[in-house]
Amino acid sequence: MSKDELLKLLENAIVMGHLDVDDEGFDGTMEGTPGTLELVEKALNEGIEPGEILKSFGESMEKVGKLYESGEYFLPDMLASAECVGEAMDIVEPKLELDDSSAGKGKFLIATVKGDVHDIGKNIVATMLKGAGYQVKDLGINVPAEDILQAIKEFEPDFIGLSALLTTTMIEMEQVIKLIKEEGLDNIKVFIGGTPTSKEFAEKIGADQHCRDVIEALQALEKMGEVS
């Protein structure tokens, strides 16, 4: 199989959200055929440059994005593709030269704030961002403001995402932002999300961006990238 053919297969596997050989894939018919992870391993074994594989990830996700925009794909399809890229990154990243192992589009720290144990939305955002080329660190649920601040110092993110599902816990977001500002880390953009939050609430607590869903988050990040 030529290099181009192999990369084409890899692209197709990502577009179809086909993770690995055990995964049934897009329509339940793909179990038993090589998925993204096997194809990435094969590509590396055959000497394809990691940088070239990374480029293929980006192109694949662009196609997935277009399919979503046209209505042919649903969010679960996009999420599956993003998951493929996210897991494939874990294989490719260690092989990258130091110069190449930049954070891609940027570093994103994400957490559900203290007192809140809801993580579905946060997990979706984390998966999608990873698939879209961001380096993501997920702190999990019920994370105190002080722990988030500590993680910021260690991970040095460009963006922070804070999630909450309850009106009683969303006020914790304000505490996190207050600590960030006190530390003089104003260059980090803070995203907030979750059912009870709103644009008005984001403005009130000093967050940079409110997102209703992952699509809005991706769009906002894209815009910020263009500006910077």
Added chain:
Amino acid sequence: MGEQESQYRRALHVEPVERFAPAQVEGIHAASMKLLAETGLQCEGKKAAEMYRDAGCRVDEIQKGKQKLWRVRFPEKLMDKALSTVPSEVILGARDPQNTLYLNAKVPAVYFGTGSEANIYLRSRIDEFVSVADSEKRLQYPVFEEETGSLAALCASARLIDHLEHADFFIRNINIQDDEIDSTNKDVNVYFASLLNTAKHVQGGITDLEALPKVISLAKIVAGGEPHLPLSFIVCPIRSPLFMFNESSQKVIAIAREMIPMVISSSPQGGVTAPIQEEGMLIEINAEILAGIALAQFAKPGAPVLYGSVPVRARFDTLEDCYGTAEFAHYAMGCVQMARYYNIPCYSSAGVGDVKRPGIQAMVEKMYSYKEVASAGAHYIHYAFGLLDGTNIFSPLQAVLDNATIALAKDMLRVSSFEEADIEAALKEIDKTAEGSGMFARGIRKQIRRNVVSSTYEFISKGEEDQVFEQAQAKLDAYLADDSNILSDEIIEKVYQEIPGLLDKIVAR
């Protein structure tokens, strides 16, 4: 779906809700038989009366004022004999063979389509309204214009139905009132306008019996070599209670002899032309439909017929037809059970709004009636698209909304079909996901493609405001602008050459 059924248009298969217990069904049947045997039917037509007499009915001449009528009484065994020749399967062809409908009395599979012959076609467009109190507050809302039914409106309706995913058949829905139309040329123009614009099954009445051969010739040209004609007929030979018209009884006989599928319908109004309580309604309408079906079978044993039930209730303030009541659905559900008892495919009714304009009232009235009547396993639900003001108005915008509502009703009635292997697969999925990502979104994809997951409402709003009307109107405008599925030029030419009476204005040539 069996192998044989797979070649036909997909229907909604349901586990039928049985409103009546078996003993109640038997009770209705026995009462209808008693009614037909003792009270019988007043028959206006001599030809029909003679046919009943020749078949073995007791027929007595009676005088009603100046009119000579015949009272026809049906011995139960004779009715049993007539019903024994009714086919339990009916196939309704379509211009596009993939739209062919398969109705099997033994299989509760449901199709939805249009109905009535509305006098008014309700045009719509979206307008912007500004708040008097605050000019910053604006609202997009439809405005409407009533238009007298016309051939152009009929063409537009057929084209629209051709585009609507959940519309399985097209019953001519507009009463065409163009100046050039009279009883002699109405039928050919109605059927041609319909067949021209939709590749789905077309159904309607026959105004003039003389036009029947011309309509059949038209259907044969459109069908080409296909085995099933793309049209069938509806005849309502009964005026409730228990009176059979001369002219329509002749239509029953003529169509039966052609062996073309025919709905034999009755439409009593509970509270005025039939008892309002459901058992009374059911006894009467059942007797009336069976009397009509028997005539068709006496004319031609084995003639394909549908049990045509269009029972409605009176509203108490005006005694006009009222569709937004539970009785409308209850009556129809009862009729479905009776048709199933006789092993005859059922033509049924659901989805009419009493209000004159699309909106919340219409949606509420329609939603429950679709769901209830379909849940009974009615094979062929007419009235389901666009009807408002009883059945006086056809609103294309409402029809687009109805299509989306029927999609929801279908999803709600979807029969559960998982098997042991599916349970194993689900267990594996839960196990794997619980240990892994914790999100089952990956598994959604396969289920979406297997069509076992419900869709969201077609006109769901992306923002915070309800945008249903705007979205539906946009779809309507796009559908009406698309005439890519009309008949070929070659067939149009042939039709105009061979079928007399067609108006040029149906086709822009």
